[in-house]
Amino acid sequence: MTFSINGEKFDSEPRAGQSLRTFIRDQKHFEVKKGCDTGDCGACSVLVDGTPVHSCVYPAFRAAGKDVTTAAGLGMPGYLSAVQQRFVDHAAFQCGFCTAGMVVTASTFDDEDLAELPRLLKGNLCRCTGYRAIHEAIDHVHTDSCGVELEPGAEAPKSRTTPVIKTGPRASVGTSVTAPASERVVSGQEPFTLDIAIPGLLHLVVLKSPHAHARITAIDTRRASALPGVHAVLTHEHSPDTLFSTARHESRLDDPDDTLVLDSVVRFRGQRVAAVVAESVGIAEAAARLIEIDYEVLPAVFDPHLSTLDGAPSIHGDKNGTTSRIVDPQRNLVAELHGEYGDVAAGLAGAAHTITGTWQTQRVAHTHLETHATIGWIDEDERLVLRTSSQVPFLVQTEICRLFDRDPSTVRVFTARVGGGFGGKQEILTEDLVSLAVLTTGRAVQYEFTREDEFTLSPTRHPMEVQVTLGADAGGLLTAMKVELLSDTGAYGNHGPGTMYHSCSESVSLYNVPNKRVDARCVYTNNVPSGAFRGYGLGQVIFAIESALDELARSVGVDPFELRRLNSVTPSDPLIVTHVEGDDLILGGYGLDQCIDLAEQALARGNSTVAPAGPEWRVGRGMASSMIATMPPRGHFSEVTVTADADGAYTVGVGTAEFGNGTTTVHTQLAASALSTSPSRIRVRQSDTDAARYDTGAFGSAGTVVAGKAVLAAAESLARDLRQLAAERTQTAPDAWTLDDGVLVSAEHRLSIAELVGPDGLTATANEDGARRSIAFNVHAFRVAVNTRTGEVLILQSVQTADAGFMLNPAQLRGQIEGGVAQAIGTALYEEVINDGEGTVLTTVLRNYHIPQISDLPVTEVYFADTHDPLGPFGAKSMSEAPYNPVAPALANAITDAIGRRPMELPMSRDRIWRLLQD
Structure with a gap:
């Protein structure tokens, strides 16, 4: 052809x-x-x-x-x-x-x-x-941050932040420089995980379980192995017998060890039971169909309410709870939290107003457009090499070494550009099987998830049931808060304990209440596993608490904005969940008051979008607040090198992966600023265990406030070393020298970096441990119209205000907020992974899973508080997860204001709103 x-x-x-x-x-x-x-x-x-x-x-x-x-x-x-x-x-x-x-x-x-x-x-x-x-x-x-179109050459009002893309030799922090990979991305030339041709590449396909809970009693792979082109058929008999968790954290002890690479017991429909490695995907799929398996079908449980009851099937009853870190394997209880501060019963008894309700959130798919994928091979040094779509290459390396009993020097893990993650690639989902296949065959092997795999095999957002009870005095001052949580972690506990604990943290400590109680449980079911997702559990609990607060405001007769002003934590208040938080968490630059004011003012101004005409349309307004720590607890580490190269450029070695978080741009800006040079002189080698010393990973919004801080420190150290080197060369004082775009200049001398450092270059190193964390705030507000005949929700105005500290790259920061809001609107109105109630995922193609299209989304007005964080680089805060969290409750509150009836579950789809209206 x-x-x-x-x-x-x-x-x-x-x-x-x-x-x-x-x-x-x-x-x-x-x-x-x-x-x-x-x-x-x-x-x-x-x-x-x-x-x-x-x-x-x-x-x-x-x-x-x-x-x-x-x-x-x-x-x-x-x-x-x-x-x-x-x-x-x-x-x-x-x-x-x-x-x-x-x-x-x-x-x-x-x-x-x-x-x-x-x-x-x-x-x-x-x-x-x-x-x-x-x-x-x-x-x-070109529009301002409010979405108001500007005439050519016009400036936005000073009260608004207008991102302006700037380029040039001195553009660095505080300006919207373009991403280093921009030209390659828009032309399709920037390589992602599978954008490479490897001679002799084999392909891996998995055979999935048809049962939600079963034990494999016999497996016959002879026909599959005999098919021409098949190189290996892997089953539980070939799997390492080391239990692990697919979840990745700095401490692997954060997650229960309940998983095997291939297991003789399957615990959800779709779990992998065998893997075929063949010359092509087609041959591997044909061979998988030839595998004969006998199952002993076991009792299953799909309702988290039933999971811990006496007589419920035990999903991981074969595990030792102590060594696997499962609270009670026999009762399917992965983790639990029970604690009280003050006296909640007394606080409720003395309240003039009490509100109680139970809210339900759904399974949500990450739907990053690049599916999970890994290519593995043995390199010329006999090392196992994994090129993978991951947010955590160093943590993958550590666990692969543990599983296959290899020294870290014999395993390299790296990423190309990663096509989205949102927490979904903070897992080991393909790397373990590829490692087993490569070590078995000695050949290069590729394993790529299909989109159906992403829905049926990849973890989802944790569905949660959250009951909130609030008490307040006659003026609306909170006297008590009680939160009860049930989290369905599915068949495996990856991220289950951490998501449960975090969901009840900043969501509760945002409010200064004298009496608080939290009772939370994370349980196993035979559903598809749940995992890490943007906000890490906070969005689910914030949906419930902020909805309950809106009901309280109605009961008291106070404006919702004013209720938040009255009860929100201030710089003089301790951060309390069920105890006073440790001193690793500080408020930092406090911007919540500004965020509340900015959101209220924007909503009062309104915009040009009017509700459709007709008596069936009703208009309402709503808002919600949120708080989030700027990095994960218990340390998040990054060790960075910055090298002055012999050609006059600089190379940054940093472990953070680029998956749309924009860290490559920010790291470039930070290094360029410290070295007084243009971004074009900065080369970033990232997300590669060969290119950097160590990095916990790109999750928990740590790319700027941990890795970025280390980049800045290393670049500043290199600048000092260069000035010292110049001083020694010329017998002058170091402070007589300044860096000027690749040249060291003093009153009498001018030295290029290339001639100063020689052929080997000069390297500086810095570590950041993330031992102390600060707080970021976000407030969202909506004006909506609801059609009482059809249940349609039309967003007329969307406003988010953010306490982001110093804006290192305003356009990129605004984009992170808009993207988080868009994803949250999808969660609030459309997205749901449908389960038939017996563990079968019915949502298997993208067209049946409604992520927002361009026609679904309003332009969100974005405003920034004027704050400075003492812990972040140049005073910046993280802002990747934070924008997501207040959106669903703000939208629920606006819908309630419009129709007088409260949605209690997500998504608030048209059919659910219609049923709510029928009552």
């Missing part, structure tokens, strides 16, 4: 039934990505004779004689196309996995199409940005 890709002629024959996406990638054009393989996400979009198509559902043979254009072919060699340049200028991407396909589709729009942009772009999904920057890049507009 003859065809062309970006003007280059190819003669190649596709396989029977092959899609154009995989066919293009066979030609080593890796700019075409896989997000779904069902035509739902658009990450694979290409032009075929100028028409945009989803190449994953476009048969390859239909491209015969046609011109195929990918994102890499839109511009000219060395030059970006106009639309690509606008995506760079507007910072219109975060992880960037969707961007190549997004740009391809946008390249076909003309000015007449822009009015229909939401419809035309509905086939291209972005999980990270919230679409505002994408819309502006395509529509040629």
Whole structure:
């Protein structure tokens, strides 16, 4: 078959039934990505004779004689196309996995199409940005932080923060410099995990359990092993017998050891029971179907309420609770928390107003567009090498060494750019099987999740039931708060204890209440496992507490904003859950009061969006507050090197992965600022156990406040060393020297760094342990219209105010907030992994799981408190998880204000609101 890709002629024959996406990638054009393989996400979009198509559902043979254009072919060699340049200028991407396909589709729009942009772009999904920057890049507009369009050259009002993209030799912290990978991302040239051609690569496919709970009594792999092209069939008989947790934390003792690489007992439908390694995915799938397994089906439990009752099936009853760190394996109790501060019974008895309610949250899928994937091989030094889509390469290395009894010097783990994570890649889900396959076959092996795997095999957000009871005096001052929590961790306990503890932490300590009690349980069921997800449990409990506070405000007759002012913790108050928090947690720069004021003022001003006409539409307003620590507890470590190279550039070695969090940009800015140079002189080698000393990982919002702080310290140390070196060379004082874009200058001398450091360069190192943590605040407010006939919720105004400290990169910071809000709106209104009640996940394709499209989201007004954090670099706070947490309760409160009835479960979908209205 003859065809062309970006003007280059190819003669190649596709396989029977092959899609154009995989066919293009066979030609080593890796700019075409896989997000779904069902035509739902658009990450694979290409032009075929100028028409945009989803190449994953476009048969390859239909491209015969046609011109195929990918994102890499839109511009000219060395030059970006106009639309690509606008995506760079507007910072219109975060992880960037969707961007190549997004740009391809946008390249076909003309000015007449822009009015229909939401419809035309509905086939291209972005999980990270919230679409505002994408819309502006395509529509040629520039807005202030409120979404108000500015005339060319106009400035935004001083009360608003307007991100302005700046470039140039001295742009560093405090300015919106573009991401170092921008041009590669918009042209599809930035490599992700699987964007590499490895000769002789084998492929791994897993066989999944059809049962929710069963014991394998016999397994016959002979027919599968005999299939031509099969290199190995792996079962529990080949698995290491070391128990571990797929969850990764600085201390591996945070999570229960309840998992084997391959187990003879399966505990949820879809759990892997065998793995086939073969020459192709097709051969491996065919071989998997030939594996014969006999099961002894065991009793199962799916309701967390029933899980701990006498007589309930014991899911991990074979485990030793002490060594596995499970509170009570026989009763399916993974972890529990019971504590009281003051006297809650007395506080409720003396209250003039009491409110109690029970709220339910759902399973939510991370839906990062790059699915989990790992490629492994043995390198020339006989090391096991894993190239993986992970937020925690160093923690993966440590656990792989433990599982396979290897010295860390014999295992290298690294990432390319990671296509989204949101906590979902703080796990070992593919690396362990790939390691087993590589060590068994001696060949390079690739394992890539399908989108169905992401729904049925990958952990979800923990569904929680939260009961909140509040007491207050006649004026609304809280006298008591009681929280009862039941968390369903599913079949395995990864992240279960940590999510439970964290969910009841800052959500409770946000309010200064003299009497508090928390009773929380995390339990096993035979459902798909739950795991880490943006906010790490806080969003679930904040939904309940902030909804209860709104009910209390109604009961007392006080404005919800005023109720928060009255009861929120202040700098003079201790942080209390069921005890006074340790001295590792401080308020830092306090901005909650500003956030409340800014949100209330914005809501009072309103905007130009009016509710639809008609008596069926009712309008309401609502708000909610949230608080979050700026990093995980008990330490989060990063050891960074910064080297002055012989060519006059600088190399930063840092372990943090880039998955849309923007840390690469911030680390570049921090180093450039400390070394008085341009960002273009900074090279970042990251997320590689060979390139950095150590890094706990990119989770818990620690990329800026831990790794970034270490980068800044190492760069400042290098600057001092360079001045000292110059002083010794010229017999002058170190403080007589300044760094000036790769040159050391004094009153009498001028030395280039290249001639100063010599061929070996000069390296400085710094450590950051994250021993002390501060607090960030976020407030969200909505104005909504609700259709009382259909249950439709229309967002008329969305406002988020953030206590983010010093803004290292305003555009990027705003983008993190918009993306967090977008994901939270999805959780609040649309997203739910549907389970049939007996452990079968029914949501298996992206089109049946409604992540927000561009047409679903409002422009969120973003305002920043004026604060400075004493712990963060240049006074910055973290802001990756925080924006998510107050959104769902603020929306629930607005809906309640509109219709007079309160939603008690998520998502607040149209059908649920309609049923609520029918009562």
